[in-house]
Amino acid sequence: METPLIEFRNVTKRFNEKTVLDKTDLRIYENQITTIIGKSGTGKSVLLKHIIGLLSPDEGSIFFRGRPVHEMKKGEWEGYRSQISYMFQNNALFDSLSVFENIALPLRQTTNLKKKNIEQKVMSRIEQMELTDVVRKYPSELSGGMQKRVALARALATDPAIVLFDEPTTGQDPIRKNVILSMIAHYRKRFGFTAVLISHDIPDVFFISDRILLLWEGKIAFHGTYEELTGLTHPLIDEFLRSIEGLRDELTGLLSKEMFRSRYALSLGRGSVEVTSTAVLFGVRVDILAEALGTQASIEILKALGEHANNYFGLVGGFSVRHKRDEFLTILPNTGLDKTERLVHDFALKFQQDILPGVRSHTAAKTGYEACFEIFVIAGVTQCGPLDDIERLLAKAKANQKILARYPCGKEGV
Amino acid sequence: MLCVNMSEMGSMVKDSFSLRLFHGLGKRTMNVVNNLGTASIFFSLSFLKIFQPKQFREIIHQVLFIGARSSSIVILVGLFTGMVLGLQLYYTLTKFGSEGVLGSVVALSLIRELGPVLTAIMITARAGSAMTAEIGILRISEQIDALYTMKIDPLRYLISPRIAASIISFPLLTAFFDLIGILGGYLTGVLLLGVDQGAYYYRIQSYVELADIRGGFIKSLVFAILVSTTCCYQGYFTHLRTDSYGAKSVSLSTTSAVVLSCVMILVSDYVVTSLLM
Numbered sequence: 001m002e003t004p005l006i007e008f009r010n011v012t013k014r015f016n017e018k019t020v021l022d023k024t025d026l027r028i029y030e031n032q033i034t035t036i037i038g039k040s041g042t043g044k045s046v047l048l049k050h051i052i053g054l055l056s057p058d059e060g061s062i063f064f065r066g067r068p069v070h071e072m073k074k075g076e077w078e079g080y081r082s083q084i085s086y087m088f089q090n091n092a093l094f095d096s097l098s099v100f101e102n103i104a105l106p107l108r109q110t111t112n113l114k115k116k117n118i119e120q121k122v123m124s125r126i127e128q129m130e131l132t133d134v135v136r137k138y139p140s141e142l143s144g145g146m147q148k149r150v151a152l153a154r155a156l157a158t159d160p161a162i163v164l165f166d167e168p169t170t171g172q173d174p175i176r177k178n179v180i181l182s183m184i185a186h187y188r189k190r191f192g193f194t195a196v197l198i199s200h201d202i203p204d205v206f207f208i209s210d211r212i213l214l215l216w217e218g219k220i221a222f223h224g225t226y227e228e229l230t231g232l233t234h235p236l237i238d239e240f241l242r243s244i245e246g247l248r249d250e251l252t253g254l255l256s257k258e259m260f261r262s263r264y265a266l267s268l269g270r271g272s273v274e275v276t277s278t279a280v281l282f283g284v285r286v287d288i289l290a291e292a293l294g295t296q297a298s299i300e301i302l303k304a305l306g307e308h309a310n311n312y313f314g315l316v317g318g319f320s321v322r323h324k325r326d327e328f329l330t331i332l333p334n335t336g337l338d339k340t341e342r343l344v345h346d347f348a349l350k351f352q353q354d355i356l357p358g359v360r361s362h363t364a365a366k367t368g369y370e371a372c373f374e375i376f377v378i379a380g381v382t383q384c385g386p387l388d389d390i391e392r393l394l395a396k397a398k399a400n401q402k403i404l405a406r407y408p409c410g411k412e413g414v
Numbered sequence: 415m416l417c418v419n420m421s422e423m424g425s426m427v428k429d430s431f432s433l434r435l436f437h438g439l440g441k442r443t444m445n446v447v448n449n450l451g452t453a454s455i456f457f458s459l460s461f462l463k464i465f466q467p468k469q470f471r472e473i474i475h476q477v478l479f480i481g482a483r484s485s486s487i488v489i490l491v492g493l494f495t496g497m498v499l500g501l502q503l504y505y506t507l508t509k510f511g512s513e514g515v516l517g518s519v520v521a522l523s524l525i526r527e528l529g530p531v532l533t534a535i536m537i538t539a540r541a542g543s544a545m546t547a548e549i550g551i552l553r554i555s556e557q558i559d560a561l562y563t564m565k566i567d568p569l570r571y572l573i574s575p576r577i578a579a580s581i582i583s584f585p586l587l588t589a590f591f592d593l594i595g596i597l598g599g600y601l602t603g604v605l606l607l608g609v610d611q612g613a614y615y616y617r618i619q620s621y622v623e624l625a626d627i628r629g630g631f632i633k634s635l636v637f638a639i640l641v642s643t644t645c646c647y648q649g650y651f652t653h654l655r656t657d658s659y660g661a662k663s664v665s666l667s668t669t670s671a672v673v674l675s676c677v678m679i680l681v682s683d684y685v686v687t688s689l690l691m
């Protein structure tokens with residue numbers, strides 16, 4: 001079994017009478033992006049501060065590569081700390097230093113690099129973060145989003161092995177939010193660091209996360225992948241996701257899972273099943289797309305598919321939900337199988353001709369990815385049976401899935 | 415029965431009052447001792463870090479802020495202190511027919527006492543308060559935590575240069591203050607009131623000894639350590655205040671730093687003087 005990079009065992013932290021972490025156990029593995037989610041004020045930042053040593057546990061132990069942190073000698077402890085970088089929730093930039101000086105500070109103070117090398121390194125980070133226009137400005141002269149990017153540049157300046165991000169996308173517009181998340185995923189791949197994120201940007205953050213931890217009342221209520229998270233019907237997770245998602249899926253504008261379930265139940269009527277209803281399961285391979293294009297581009301494609309499904313099938317009374325990270329389920333009440341297949345074919349054609357070229361040019365402009373790539377949209381159609389619950393429908397539709405639309409390197413064809 | 419109850423109640427109240435009094439006194443004493451201990455460790459650690467690498471630039475920067483930028487206020491206060499001394503002492507000495515020793519009295523008062531004390535108070539007001547406020551803001555906005563996460567020792571980066579700069583600046587500014595004060599005394603004593611110019615300088619030369627200058631120098635060093643440590647300590651531990659939070663805690667820390675520094679300057683002045691006598 002793989003030894004966790006960082007492990008908490010029975011960690012308890014109290015502030016006066018309030019217990020923030022209550023015998024918390026968690027594991028963070030090397031070269032993974034671990035996202036910690038949880039309601040505000042549940043101790044997510046406290047948890048991160050324990051990792052870097054800003055806070056120490058009242059009870060329990062923290063282990064680094066299986067070695068208890070509190071037993072480390074000074075040199076060993078310093079070595080551990082030098083591998084970690086922290087991006088604060090409120091950025092914690094030095095108000096009296098310019099953007100350049102802020103990013104250069106850790107390099108100037110902790111390395112013996114020459115002035116020229118430091119300048120080169122800082123300027124490369126500045127360019128990556130699109131901060132070239134504000135190099136000489138002070139943090140108070142920047143917008144909240146720009147300050148965040150400066151903080152991110154500073155956190156990455158020393159090429160750390162572990163980066164702790166405390167809400168890195170808060171206060172960013174949707175495009176920048178995706179750019180930051182993509183950048184974290186991209187750098188993780190490029191430099192091979194381990195990232196621990198705290199984020200409320202659900203579901204966007206799930207696209208880059210390898211593991212998700214749900215902190216609930218001082219304990220880790222869930223740890224696992226996104227698929228495992230959405231597959232569970234634990235009341236805590238339901239409550240949490242519902243409170244985050246609300247009535248609509250933020251990414252696509254489709255119905256939330258809860259709303260979809262209610263509407264589906266309603267469409268079935270009081271036990272009498274609409275035998276003419278059909279279900280369609282759409283999907284794109286986000287992991288393959290993200291590999292080729294970056295997270296932002298794959299999110300854009302997914303978003304376009306969701307929006308298009310919503311608009312197109314909404315006109316004929318259909319309703320859709322994003323049931324997995326990269327799959328959508330659409331229910332078409334009062335529609336037979338033949339008609340649905342025709343509708344789906346038209347939908348695919350329109351998506352291929354009108355939507356995908358737009359998405360491609362948009363993502364190329366935003367991400368700079370000009371490489372040739374191919375997009376497959378797959379779909380499976382099935383009829384709703386009288387006793388079909390959603391899980392059964394999904395299984396049936398999945399069995400019928402085939403390639404529906406293809407966008408091969410700018411050429412169209414089905 | 416009623417009388418017994420009243421008496422019991424009285425004794426309970428008395429007990430609880432004396433208990434509370436002792437409790438409060440004990441708590442305050444413990445607090446003071448704790449703070450003194452922490453401040454001593456704080457100073458010792460910061461002082462040792464002065465000699466670590468990458469400090470020169472920061473120390474020069476702080477000498478500019480604490481020393482060079484305080485020179486104008488020191489000149490102003492020194493000049494008027496010397497002028498007032500010249501005036502007051504002239505009229506006092508005239509009563510004894512010894513106005514000829516004006517120069518030596520002005521010089522000795524300034525070098526032994528007023529120079530180090532007033533310079534330290536002036537620097538406390540100008541730079542000490544700024545130190546506390548700046549460090550306090552760094553603390554409450556998590557910038558000190560950010561330094562820690564970047565593996566930059568906050569004591570080395572923030573506190574040591576300020577202590578070093580104070581140790582360099584206080585004696586220099588005191589010497590400056592003394593010189594300007596003596597010139598101020600010359601302005602009123604010699605130019606305004608007609609004391610002989612030669613006698614003014616001759617008496618200074620004959621009465622002021624190296625021990626007087628050394629005493630003033632030692633005092634200014636002691637004040638430098640006390641003021642810089644107090645001001646930095648108050649700012650650095652702003653977040654641990656229990657009477658306020660955020661910006662309010664910074665303002666209270668700044669006030670405490672200035673008041674405590676001034677009190678400590680005067681108390682330590684007496685102690686050092688009595689030791690040097």
